[in-house]
Amino acid sequence: MAEAEAGSAAGAQEKHAGAWPKFRRGLIKLVIAAAIAYAMAAGYMYVNQRSFVFVPSGELETPADKGLETVSAEIVEMADGTKITVWTAEPVDPGTPTVVYFHGNSSNLSGRWKRFKQIVDSGYGLYAPTHRGYAGSEGSPSEAALVSDALEHYDRAAAAGSPVIVHGESLGTGLAAAVGAERSDVGLVVLEAPYTALVDMAGESYPWLPVEMLMKDPMKTRERIGKVGAPVMIVHGTDDAVIPVDHGKRLFEFASDPKEILIIEGAGHSDLWKTGLWDAVRDKWAREGT
Template identity: 50%
Template sequence: MVQTQHADTKAGSSHFGVERVKNILVGLLLTGAIIYAGIVGYMFLNQQSLLYKPDGELPDPSSVGLADVEMQSVPMTDGTVLTVWAAPAAVPDAPTVLFFHGQSGNLGDRADRLREILNSGYGLLAPSYRGFPGSEGEPSELALISDGVQLFDRLTGKGEAVVLHGQSLGTGIAAAVAAERPEAELLVLEAPFTATVDVAAERYPFLPVSVLMKDQFATRDLIEQIRVPTLIFHGTEDETIPLHHGQALAEMSDIAQLYVIPDGSHNDLWSYGLWDEVQKNLSQN
């Protein structure tokens, strides 16, 4: 009888141990699920601030070596007023470069690029995106593309030929404008992505970014229909948007020329002769 009680005690203890382990595992799973849900919620609620990163104050163009550039206020059709930097072409019949900057900072951070454009005799129109220093409103994919098309029409309405130049995030805007306005002279994509959602998926493979992300800037869905002559520049050492994005876009297009820049990173492609190649292409047209 004593032995039976001892066996029952052991069985009960074993059962208790299994239940305890199960409870611990369930607790861990619930904790993990709560943490994961928190991460997903944070990324969803903060996605705009992760994609658009305005910073600083917009300087006067002359203070960054752009004495010939005028700061203008341009109202969009929805009433939002954008600040743009504008300068006419110094060379007769030279096109105007409609320049779309990257995701962070402000136009002043791109002064070296803009100065090189102007020194070559081309005109310039460079908007500060809505929500960025100097401009009203909040940025979004639809709004930025709409603004880009309106600025393009503003230039062509004055009889100007337009070169669309996008830098990083700006490539998504420039490509979308080119898809809607095939009369553009040239499309320049500097360190482009196939889509912002693709970049996000590579950075956060554990998140369902295709479901969460609102502004996906899917250039890959537009590139085949773009009939504007297109130049794609991408550095082999680009860690922000890897080279395979530019290569993929070039493969999807039957007119795009891909310039792979050895040792080039995300922000230094101009120092490797990007603008020289753009000018050569324009002179051949």
């Protein structure tokens, strides 16, 4: 009996000892497969990341198509030769500001025509460029290219002599902040539904990726906003499902005085102009504009 029990115990030990190498080999294979899958996913995101950030669509219509009789469509050539479409309108008088408007990441410039109508109907001037790579413009978008373009666009608009309000919408808020940080004569910087940084947005959406290492266009507005010398106005909606309102609140903390934040209760990402944004901007200019 004792010999049988000893033999049984020895067999069990041998079986257990033989099972461990199989388990280890299986575990190693699983880890390798997971690592390959992760590397493939990370590689895909790295290669295609700009298609997530810049989403142009549709054909660019003309101002006349939208009933904007006082607005002209011009083709301007950037320093590197890239041709960009810009919608422009003169202010009613030299003391009235021109709004340099940097649009968001989707659709194209003509999709913002209702906003532009509010601007020109108020007697303000307009200088609204398309982003390179979007309908109506040549080239490919990137942070470096768009920031360079934004500075050049601002200089063109400011050369006319009227005061300038730099307005950024969503993606364009990073460009507006960059201009405000580099140009001391900006009259007012308006940031509509801004982000602290594109890399912060990416980190929130893809926490499993090392986005700080992979992001080609981090657009760190939080590092630029404190260098803006002009008054800063941040407008954000509490129900923004694209860029959470916390981004606007945190960015406000990074900004230097004079600064103001307007949080619109119940407003989403794209309806701030329907819920008082432009009236608030005009009131801000009346109080602090130069």
